[in-house]
Every structure is written in structure tokens, then in C-alpha cells.
Amino acid sequence: MWTRYQLEDFRIVGHFLGVILILLGAAMGIPLFVALINREWQPACDFLLSMGITMSVGSAMLLLKLKTPSLNGRQAILLTGLTWVFISFFGAIPFYLSGHHASFINAFFESVSAYTTTGVSILQDPHHLAYSHNIWRLMSMIIGAQGIIAFAMTVGIFSRSSGAGSLYKAEGKSDSVLPNIIATVRFSIIITCAFVLLGTFVLTIAGFFQGMSVSRSLYHAFYLSGSAFSTGGFTPMANSVIYYHSVIFESTLMILMISGAMNFSLFFTMWGGNFKEFFKNIEVKTLAIWAIIVVVIMGTALAHDSALGGSVFTLMRRGVFTVISSISGTGFQTLYTAQFAIAAGPAVMFAIVLAMGFGGSTGSTSGGIKALRIALIVKSVIADVKRALSPDRAAVRVKYHHMGVRVLDSQTASSAMTVFLLYVITYLIGTMIYVSLGYAPMNAAFDSIAATSNAGMSSGVISADMPMLMKVVFILQMWGGRLEFIALLALFAGLFVTFRPQALKEKFKEMRESHE
Numbered sequence: 001m002w003t004r005y006q007l008e009d010f011r012i013v014g015h016f017l018g019v020i021l022i023l024l025g026a027a028m029g030i031p032l033f034v035a036l037i038n039r040e041w042q043p044a045c046d047f048l049l050s051m052g053i054t055m056s057v058g059s060a061m062l063l064l065k066l067k068t069p070s071l072n073g074r075q076a077i078l079l080t081g082l083t084w085v086f087i088s089f090f091g092a093i094p095f096y097l098s099g100h101h102a103s104f105i106n107a108f109f110e111s112v113s114a115y116t117t118t119g120v121s122i123l124q125d126p127h128h129l130a131y132s133h134n135i136w137r138l139m140s141m142i143i144g145a146q147g148i149i150a151f152a153m154t155v156g157i158f159s160r161s162s163g164a165g166s167l168y169k170a171e172g173k174s175d176s177v178l179p180n181i182i183a184t185v186r187f188s189i190i191i192t193c194a195f196v197l198l199g200t201f202v203l204t205i206a207g208f209f210q211g212m213s214v215s216r217s218l219y220h221a222f223y224l225s226g227s228a229f230s231t232g233g234f235t236p237m238a239n240s241v242i243y244y245h246s247v248i249f250e251s252t253l254m255i256l257m258i259s260g261a262m263n264f265s266l267f268f269t270m271w272g273g274n275f276k277e278f279f280k281n282i283e284v285k286t287l288a289i290w291a292i293i294v295v296v297i298m299g300t301a302l303a304h305d306s307a308l309g310g311s312v313f314t315l316m317r318r319g320v321f322t323v324i325s326s327i328s329g330t331g332f333q334t335l336y337t338a339q340f341a342i343a344a345g346p347a348v349m350f351a352i353v354l355a356m357g358f359g360g361s362t363g364s365t366s367g368g369i370k371a372l373r374i375a376l377i378v379k380s381v382i383a384d385v386k387r388a389l390s391p392d393r394a395a396v397r398v399k400y401h402h403m404g405v406r407v408l409d410s411q412t413a414s415s416a417m418t419v420f421l422l423y424v425i426t427y428l429i430g431t432m433i434y435v436s437l438g439y440a441p442m443n444a445a446f447d448s449i450a451a452t453s454n455a456g457m458s459s460g461v462i463s464a465d466m467p468m469l470m471k472v473v474f475i476l477q478m479w480g481g482r483l484e485f486i487a488l489l490a491l492f493a494g495l496f497v498t499f500r501p502q503a504l505k506e507k508f509k510e511m512r513e514s515h516e
Contacts, residue, residue, distance in 0.1 A: 018061025025055035035132035043130040046097035081491030115144035116482035119233025119456030122464040126238040145230030145365035199225030228256035233331030233456035240333040261328035261360030287371040301347030326355030329367040331456025356455040367454030373416040380413035422485040451477040
């Protein structure tokens, strides 16, 4: 039986959502400050107005009084789903006011792409985007990488008694590396800051020696480092990493992307001195094997494809960078969109599709199916084969190493297969919709998988002029991939059951009877 949401559920969720919107409005103060120090007066007005609207709505929602400060599992699902919708909506206001989007739906698309760390952009005239608006894109991406709800936990909105565990899981998180969820989230933020600062230091020096001024080099270095570790993919320049033409830039960004695609639990384990876990972990092994396979496919394809041009070293460098960018879900490109759509052969496109669809690690900032789920599905198949070959009474146990030795149970295997199927089905549905609208099948599949896995690459299907239906489908794919479907599907199912005509009729009947 499907359980309907009650008025009290919306009251509690609305109150917490109001607090989150106030925090979002306060966060807009950072790009406002950037606008003021750079004398960007119009963008400053954009953020001032956006702050006023967002904080006003949030303050109004705070008037919904709470009878209980805690959240149950159903309310956590509702809050998580609505938070991603509301944050994306209000986060889009500065983008729309910037004048770089022809419509609000385009600005909303940009906002969703940032928060889900997809990183695909439909900006108009991106080279002239103000520093403050660019910083807001970066901030949205970093917040989304950590998880919007998870980020809110760090400032004490949700205590351990207010459903933090349910919220953490509802946002597609799994492993808790410390005794409580809030400490886990704070640890992941510390790790993020450490990698971003280190990357900024290296790239600032590299940019300076390439001829940039100190301030410009620092800006580009910080932006790229934050984008790489959060596996978001936005860059200050419209032509992505191609703009820099630097081996040092590409090498540093590859290290950051790989680190961002690693499980934060692994970082904590290694922080405690257990470096052997890195080499024993089934997820790391699976990710490494898959990356090697895709690199071999990419290398073979590039060796037989002269259309892209360049030396063998340049082609291999681009190939390895593209594979890492794809698997991590970052979406940095060293090939122009036209090269994807025209020059790149089917084998190159196929290799990138394999990388994007696979994804990085669970508990990381990357998207996609995730290496651990692939490994568990393979282990499950092995277990079934063993059972078929074993005596009837034999007990078959399959072990794997993931932060310690674990035994594969049916529920874990079933959960991995469920998420795997949801990703594949979404890939196919998106592809069929885009093909029906007139796009080539390979290009449609490429962009559908890129959106759902939050990889952010495009073969030319995604553009500011694409039909409204495509924008809506892409937005749903980005949300679904970021939240790993369950929370989003549960939200839609719960709202449908609550607001379907029959349910509303029954509710009004109950209210009338109670009044009489």
C-alpha cells in the first residue's frame, strides 16, 4: 500500500527547506563581494536582487512551525527531492539576470547542470561572463558535489536526532567513515579543500610561467582545481581545457579528477595509515581495469583515425585525458565538440560512452553507475555459477574487499542490479527521445549517457536552441543520475499518490466528515 504525505509532512519539510533557502541567499553574498571588488555593478545588482528574493521566500517558509524537530525516512526523501528542485530554481535567478540566457528555462538548465556537477553549459557569449557569475557557477558545482543536504549539515541545521542519516542516504550517499554522518561530511569538505588548494598552488605557478598575470593565473587555477576535484567540468573559458594547451595543466587536472572520483572512505582509511586498502579495494581494482580497457580501445581507435590530427604523443595524451575525464564524470574536453560530431570515429565515441556510463567510485563526487556496483554484479554472477556447479547442500559464500572483508548478500547484489538497470533504462529512454527528435543515434546516445552520468560532454546535441522537451528530459536525467534515481522516483511516486484526484477526493471527504 502506498502511503500518502500528510499536511504535517509538508509543514516540517517546508520549515527545513526555508532554512536551506536562507543559507543559499547568504551564499550569494560571496559572488556579490567578488562583483563589488571587481566593479561589476550590474552583476552586483543581480546578486543583491537574487539574495532578496531567495531569503524572503526562505523566511516566509520558516513561519511553518514545527511540532517536532526530527525527520523520518519519508520526510527525508521529500525534503531531499524538493531541495534539489528549489535550490536549482533560485540558484538560476542570477544566471537569468546576467543576460547570458535567452530564457529562464535555459538559466534553470545551467543551474541544474552546476549543482548536479554535470558541467554542460548552454551559456550565450561565455567569454564575457562576469567574474562574479563565474564564481557562482563554481560555488554551485562544489556545493552540489558535496551534496546540498550534506552541505547544510555542516552548519548544524540537521542534528543526529533530526534524521541526518536518512537525509544522507536519500541524497545518494552510502558509506559513513566516521562515528556520525555530520563528522563524515565535514571530513569530505576538508579533503576537498586540501586538494583544491594544492591544485590551485601548482596551476597558479604553471599559469604564471605561461604568461598569465598573477591574479589571472590564480583565478584560473582555483576555478579549474575546484571544478576538477568536484568532477564538475565547468571552466572559465568556453573551449574548456583546450584553451591552455599545457601538459602541466592536463597532468595536474588528471590527478585531481582521479582523486575526486575516489571514495572518500578510502581517503579516511589511508589517512589512518592503512595504505594497503588502496591496493586491496575491489572498487579501485575494478576502476583501474576498466580504465585500462577503455584507454586501449581509445588508443587503438586514435591510431587508426588520422582525422583528429596531431602527433602520436599528442593523440595519446588527449586520449588518456579524455578517458579519465569521462570515467570521473568531469567532462573536461581536449577535443572540440565539432571533432566529436564529425572527425572522431565511431570507436572513439564508443570508448568515451563506455567510460562515461561506467562512472567513478561510490562515495565520491563522480556520477555514473559506479565501479563498486559493477564489481558486485560480476561477483553475483560468479556466485550463481558456483551454486550451479556445487552440491545441493553446499553453502556458497562470495567475499570481496571494500574497507575490509565483506560477504556478498542477496540484498546488496539486488540493490546494485536495481541501480544498474535504472541507469541503463534512463540512458535508453533519453536516446530514443533524442533520436525521435531527429538526432543521429550515436550522438543521441552519447549526450543521453553524458547527462545521466553527470559527465558533461556533448557531441553537439545539447545547445541553447534545442526543443523545450529535450531541456526538460536532460534536466530530469541530470537529477536522476545525481540522486541515483531512488530518491527522485520516491519523491514523484509520493507526490502522485498524495495529489492524484481520487486521493484528494478521499481527503476532502475525511475533512468534511470530521467537520460534521
